[in-house]
Amino acid sequence: MGKGRYLLKRLIYIVFVFFIISILMFWIYKSMPGDPVDIMLGSSKTTMKPDAYQALYEKTKASLGLDQPLPIQYFAWMGNMLTGHFGYSTQYKQEVINVIGAPMFNTVLLNLLTMVVVFVISIPLGIATAVRKNGAFDKSVQVLTIVGYSIPTFIIALLSIFLLAVKFPIFPISGVRSAGSTATGLAAVGDMLWHMALPVLVMSVSGIGGITRYVRAAMIDVLRMDYIKTARAKGLREKTVIYIHAFRNALIPVVTVTTWWVVGLFGGSIVIESVFLWPGLGKMLIDGLLQRDFAVVLTMQMFYVVLSLAGNVIMDVAYTMVDPRVRLDG
Amino acid sequence: MRKDKKNKRSTAAVAAQRMVLGGLPQEEEEVLQSPLQMVVGAFVKDKIAMTGVVLFTFIFLCCIFLPFFFPIDLYYQDVTQANVGPGFGMLKVPSQLKNNAQDLSVGSSFSVGLDKDGNVYEWGTFPNEKLKKIPSSSETGKLVQVSAGLDHVVAVNEDGQIFTWGNDRMGLASIPMDLRTGGNDIKQIYAGYQISLALTEDGEMYNWGSDYLLSISYPEGVQGNIEKFAASTNIVMVLTKDGEVVPLTNKTSAYTQIPEEIQGNVVDLALTDECAAAVTSDGRVYTWGNNIKKGLDVPENIQGQVVSITGGRYHFTAVLQDGTVRGWGDNTHGQANAPKDVTVASVDSGYYANYAITEDGSVVAWGLKGYLMGTDDLGRDLFRRILVGGRMTMTVGAIAVIISTIIGIVVGGISGYKGGKVDNLLMRLTEIVSSIPFLPFCIILSSILGNSISETQRIILIMCILGLLSWPGIARLVRGSVLAEREQEFVTAAKALGVKEFGIIFRHILPNIITVIIVNATLNFATCMLTESSLSFIGFGVTEPNATWGNMLTGAQNGQVIENYWWRWVFPALMLGICTISINCIGDGLRDAIDPKSKER
Numbered sequence: 001m002g003k004g005r006y007l008l009k010r011l012i013y014i015v016f017v018f019f020i021i022s023i024l025m026f027w028i029y030k031s032m033p034g035d036p037v038d039i040m041l042g043s044s045k046t047t048m049k050p051d052a053y054q055a056l057y058e059k060t061k062a063s064l065g066l067d068q069p070l071p072i073q074y075f076a077w078m079g080n081m082l083t084g085h086f087g088y089s090t091q092y093k094q095e096v097i098n099v100i101g102a103p104m105f106n107t108v109l110l111n112l113l114t115m116v117v118v119f120v121i122s123i124p125l126g127i128a129t130a131v132r133k134n135g136a137f138d139k140s141v142q143v144l145t146i147v148g149y150s151i152p153t154f155i156i157a158l159l160s161i162f163l164l165a166v167k168f169p170i171f172p173i174s175g176v177r178s179a180g181s182t183a184t185g186l187a188a189v190g191d192m193l194w195h196m197a198l199p200v201l202v203m204s205v206s207g208i209g210g211i212t213r214y215v216r217a218a219m220i221d222v223l224r225m226d227y228i229k230t231a232r233a234k235g236l237r238e239k240t241v242i243y244i245h246a247f248r249n250a251l252i253p254v255v256t257v258t259t260w261w262v263v264g265l266f267g268g269s270i271v272i273e274s275v276f277l278w279p280g281l282g283k284m285l286i287d288g289l290l291q292r293d294f295a296v297v298l299t300m301q302m303f304y305v306v307l308s309l310a311g312n313v314i315m316d317v318a319y320t321m322v323d324p325r326v327r328l329d330g
Numbered sequence: 331m332r333k334d335k336k337n338k339r340s341t342a343a344v345a346a347q348r349m350v351l352g353g354l355p356q357e358e359e360e361v362l363q364s365p366l367q368m369v370v371g372a373f374v375k376d377k378i379a380m381t382g383v384v385l386f387t388f389i390f391l392c393c394i395f396l397p398f399f400f401p402i403d404l405y406y407q408d409v410t411q412a413n414v415g416p417g418f419g420m421l422k423v424p425s426q427l428k429n430n431a432q433d434l435s436v437g438s439s440f441s442v443g444l445d446k447d448g449n450v451y452e453w454g455t456f457p458n459e460k461l462k463k464i465p466s467s468s469e470t471g472k473l474v475q476v477s478a479g480l481d482h483v484v485a486v487n488e489d490g491q492i493f494t495w496g497n498d499r500m501g502l503a504s505i506p507m508d509l510r511t512g513g514n515d516i517k518q519i520y521a522g523y524q525i526s527l528a529l530t531e532d533g534e535m536y537n538w539g540s541d542y543l544l545s546i547s548y549p550e551g552v553q554g555n556i557e558k559f560a561a562s563t564n565i566v567m568v569l570t571k572d573g574e575v576v577p578l579t580n581k582t583s584a585y586t587q588i589p590e591e592i593q594g595n596v597v598d599l600a601l602t603d604e605c606a607a608a609v610t611s612d613g614r615v616y617t618w619g620n621n622i623k624k625g626l627d628v629p630e631n632i633q634g635q636v637v638s639i640t641g642g643r644y645h646f647t648a649v650l651q652d653g654t655v656r657g658w659g660d661n662t663h664g665q666a667n668a669p670k671d672v673t674v675a676s677v678d679s680g681y682y683a684n685y686a687i688t689e690d691g692s693v694v695a696w697g698l699k700g701y702l703m704g705t706d707d708l709g710r711d712l713f714r715r716i717l718v719g720g721r722m723t724m725t726v727g728a729i730a731v732i733i734s735t736i737i738g739i740v741v742g743g744i745s746g747y748k749g750g751k752v753d754n755l756l757m758r759l760t761e762i763v764s765s766i767p768f769l770p771f772c773i774i775l776s777s778i779l780g781n782s783i784s785e786t787q788r789i790i791l792i793m794c795i796l797g798l799l800s801w802p803g804i805a806r807l808v809r810g811s812v813l814a815e816r817e818q819e820f821v822t823a824a825k826a827l828g829v830k831e832f833g834i835i836f837r838h839i840l841p842n843i844i845t846v847i848i849v850n851a852t853l854n855f856a857t858c859m860l861t862e863s864s865l866s867f868i869g870f871g872v873t874e875p876n877a878t879w880g881n882m883l884t885g886a887q888n889g890q891v892i893e894n895y896w897w898r899w900v901f902p903a904l905m906l907g908i909c910t911i912s913i914n915c916i917g918d919g920l921r922d923a924i925d926p927k928s929k930e931r
Binding site for chain 1: 758761762765766767768769770771773774777778856860863864867868870880883886887888889892893896899903906907910911913914915918
């Protein structure tokens with residue numbers, strides 16, 4: 001079976017999973033207590049006459065499509081979702097598509113930067129500890145990484161706020177940009193990076209801890225292989241052996257872990273966003289839940305589901321890229 | 331079955347004999363070790379893992395057993411004890427005062443004392459810095475009485491001039507003109523919750539500060555006829571010169587239902603935050619009000635002997651005819667455990683502590699000494715909350731792991747053993763569940779389903795959500811191990827014997843892969859604790875008033891708390907950190923112990 005067919009098969013399967021999860025979610029949201037129409041109409045209930053309110057209520061309900069039977073509501077909603085109509089946010093009084101742009105940018109930016117930081121630090125660190133295994137350097141990194149991935153991110157967040165924002169006020173405690181900042185261009189980018197420093201630092205710690213350990217374990221396994229001995233016996237430079245021959249093979253298990261870590265990272269950033277008041281998707285999800293804004297919550301949830309499934313696809317593709325031997329006929 | 335033999339006396343002879351005899355059992359000298367025993371043996375030698383075991387077991391045992399010795403009322407709150415730092419200095423009377431005390435007064439988390447020369451001493455934890463600015467003696471002259479309140483102090487000198495320091499907002503600094511100049515004989519002063527009270531010998535009462543909580547109103551004919559007053563955060567009551575108890579309010583409450591038979595006969599009066607007590611001239615104590623903290627349960631054997639009474643926040647202390655003291659009411663901090671063998675001259679009670687000056691002039695103190703880990707913004711003892719919070723966090727984690735392990739074993743076991751279509755179906759199911767974004771889904775489920783249910787049901791819900799979403803990892807692992815084991819001879823043997831499939835999977839294969847499952851469950855336990863804490867931290871897990879280590883940190887999210895009230899986040903964070911690190915170390919150690927190959931790493 002060729003790579004193309006395999007990937008197609010996976011894609012079809014993933015679309016299937018997507019629909020199952022979306023049905024599950026739709027069912028959960030529909031069983032939520034609280035009436036979105038009442039919430040949308042807000043104070044009109046007390047200010048309007050009962051029969052006029054009833055008429056407005058029915059009208060709003062029909063305009064939101066809430067008077068249809070559930071399966072029809074689901075398909076209407078799915079159709080809208082696939083065409084980018086994520087529904088009407090009762091909280092922002094706007095189409096959801098119009099309000100998720102900025103938060104999505106913020107979240108993706110935060111997570112991408114974290115990924116860059118984590119990979120830049122953990123992969124060389126993992127290789128270095130594997131090469132010098134059981135030395136003093138390796139031992140101390142081992143201890144630090146186990147501490148790093150064991151401690152919950154919000155504790156690291158509190159610690160870093162205490163140290164880097166309160167005791168030594170180097171970085172701002174929260175937000176995206178300085179209040180009243182009118183900076184443009186490069187200065188605005190700098191200001192944003194300065195605000196991102198703490199959240200990125202906090203999110204990186206557990207990632208560095210986990211991935212360094214995986215890279216190290218995978219590298220140690222690979223370095224014991226015969227082909228590494230062969231490469232060394234050939235007289236290749238140690239750098240070539242490690243970075244070209246060994247590392248590429250060590251990447252296979254690392255890819256799996258990394259994919260799951262990235263998916264988890266986006267989910268975990270909900271906590272970080274709420275600590276650092278970072279206006280991203282996680283904060284929007286929480287606000288949406290508190291405000292009973294179904295459309296926003298559903299969209300956010302869909303985003304996380306799509307992200308998780310995309311992670312699966314990327315993992316499959318990445319396997320074929322890092323290791324041509326991987327036969328994709330599972 | 332893999333049974334490794336270990337030779338205890340590994341001499342060359344035995345080795346040679348073994349080479350000849352192959353794998354035959356060598357009776358006496360051969361000790362048969364099961365895989366589990368081997369794992370335990372290797373694990374015990376791992377120092378880091380054993381440190382983890384010791385630390386975790388210690389915290390675990392503390393959380394399970396210490397709450398029996400430090401009981402907690404989850405619904406208890408007390409703003410007067412809010413944000414008190416850790417320490418036990420509240421009852422540490424300065425040595426200069428020990429034999430020379432004139433007057434002592436218990437404040438919210440600090441105390442103030444006066445020696446016979448009129449010098450003022452303060453000790454304990456101060457709610458604000460202004461309290462430390464004691465006016466100099468050149469300014470005040472010789473002070474004769476002091477009273478400590480929530481966050482301010484009132485004092486009077488021998489000329490009847492009143493002074494105040496500490497919190498000066500809410501009008502606490504605006505002492506009435508008559509009292510500022512002196513010349514009155516002040517009989518009693520009182521610093522309360524944002525209010526100050528003073529009573530002259532003529533029976534005139536003055537109050538200044540905020541009377542928002544107390545809404546003092548003087549019934550006709552009371553002013554000028556007051557013998558003594560008592561105050562709590564809810565009400566002020568006075569004892570008139572005719573021996574009658576009069577509440578200074580026009581609202582009816584449990585406090586105003588004064589027993590008729592004592593009117594005209596009362597000699598002393600005291601209030602707590604939920605009830606009132608009066609001593610009549612025949613030495614009996616009458617109480618009325620609410621009885622949640624047992625303030626109404628006067629010990630029978632002191633009736634008829636009581637001469638005076640004082641009240642704290644939820645307890646009473648009575649002085650008997652022979653000079654001994656007795657306490658009753660709330661005893662959370664030992665404030666009702668009056669010392670048995672002292673003869674006192676005067677007693678002052680307030681909040682959660684008492685001071686008594688004995689007849690020979692020394693000072694005895696009992697009650698709240700302080701908090702080991704401080705208190706939170708609602709005045710709750712952090713140490714007690716950490717103990718029950720730990721119990722909650724661990725219970726939620728443990729039950730979630732049990733749920734996920736059981737599901738994982740069943741799904742993985744059936745999938746691995748059956749193979750084919752069943753395997754395919756179950757693995758797709760596993761994949762679907764593992765595709766569900768974990769944290770967002772937990773948040774949504776707990777916020778939607780957790781809306782209309784009780785707190786206990788909510789906790790059970792959290793356990794189930796965690797358990798139901800975290801089994802795919804274990805299921806995959808079990809499936810893999812079962813796939814490897816099912817081709818072994820012992821399975822064929824079991825099949826030949828006619829053992830049912832269910833029996834083969836769970837009675838024959840499972841014991842062989844149990845070590846792998848244990849390791850995974852251990853690591854999963856740490857993950858579940860972390861997830862529960864994260865959920866509770868952002869407010870979608872276990873909610874107040876139930877404590878978990880996660881929701882104890884919720885209130886510590888802003889810079890002010892992080893900077894000024896460090897104990898509110900350091901202690902829960904430390905506990906949670908130590909526990910998860912320990913569990914991960916244990917898991918790692920177990921994994922190394924199981925997989926001999928990993929020792930080379």
